[in-house]
Amino acid sequence: MITAQWIEPTAADRAELGRFAADVAHADGVAAFSEPTLLDLATPTGHGRHLVARDDEGALLGWAHVDAADPDDVVVELGVAPAARRRGVARALADAVAADDVARPGRLRAWAHGGRPGSAEFAEERGLVRDRELWMMRRPAGVGPLPAQRPVDGVSLVAFEPGRDEDDVVAVNARAFAWHPEQGAMTADDVRRREQEPWFDAAGFLLAREDASGRLLGFHWTKRHPEGASADDGPIGEVYVVGVDPDAQGRGLGSALTLAGLHHLAGRGLDEVILYVEADNVPAVATYRHLGFEVDATDVSYRLPA
Numbered sequence: 001m002i003t004a005q006w007i008e009p010t011a012a013d014r015a016e017l018g019r020f021a022a023d024v025a026h027a028d029g030v031a032a033f034s035e036p037t038l039l040d041l042a043t044p045t046g047h048g049r050h051l052v053a054r055d056d057e058g059a060l061l062g063w064a065h066v067d068a069a070d071p072d073d074v075v076v077e078l079g080v081a082p083a084a085r086r087r088g089v090a091r092a093l094a095d096a097v098a099a100d101d102v103a104r105p106g107r108l109r110a111w112a113h114g115g116r117p118g119s120a121e122f123a124e125e126r127g128l129v130r131d132r133e134l135w136m137m138r139r140p141a142g143v144g145p146l147p148a149q150r151p152v153d154g155v156s157l158v159a160f161e162p163g164r165d166e167d168d169v170v171a172v173n174a175r176a177f178a179w180h181p182e183q184g185a186m187t188a189d190d191v192r193r194r195e196q197e198p199w200f201d202a203a204g205f206l207l208a209r210e211d212a213s214g215r216l217l218g219f220h221w222t223k224r225h226p227e228g229a230s231a232d233d234g235p236i237g238e239v240y241v242v243g244v245d246p247d248a249q250g251r252g253l254g255s256a257l258t259l260a261g262l263h264h265l266a267g268r269g270l271d272e273v274i275l276y277v278e279a280d281n282v283p284a285v286a287t288y289r290h291l292g293f294e295v296d297a298t299d300v301s302y303r304l305p306a
Contacts, residue, residue: 169219173243
């Protein structure tokens, strides 16, 4: 028998769920849970809600994470243990979420990472409709040399300083990503939380500041994946976030920052680089293709229609 239950996770639960997420990612070659979900899991004061499915012996069969911080955009991610698939685990988790007060039409959506066919079929059975596509693009090692860096007149690129630059970055990020439901909500605490991650490298967090005023115009936050982006990868880099203040657009800052970050990663021996971009962001996709990136995987968001 499969039992789905909402829990307030203990430290032991959090450790178990972290291992579960890693096992699922290793088996599938793609993570079932996003970085924000795993960071929330690792934070005892995290705001996410946790639903687990167990068998009669107490073995963990599945986990659903529900982020209801924004009641108008409730986000669900779930995963099922590879050995427990096709036993109704995902259905039990989905039924429990659907019975909860957060499951409001037009406000609930679920991510299917990797665009797996079974996920699409399951979403359609639940009445969910395709809402967004997020592409993971990859620049393979050996694709060719990077273009030369492009300085911008009146602008200097400097490294992020922890304890000083968080508020400036958050302000520019909010303006640059006002349209984006996840990225635009980043807070200074979110930045500080990532500063504690093993991958954080202040030297690879590049800030574009106006020479005359010192005002932050944009930034490129790079990331290093020591174990790669999937079970089969070696260490790779990531274009984690590139943000430019709307008032500073049209000066070539986005391209300059992107290239500077790629050169930084290459200098760290990371010639293979990934990034995530909204599939309908035509200008950004064109820029990345020009730099040798191609679509490698697709994450799909499904929404419960109103």
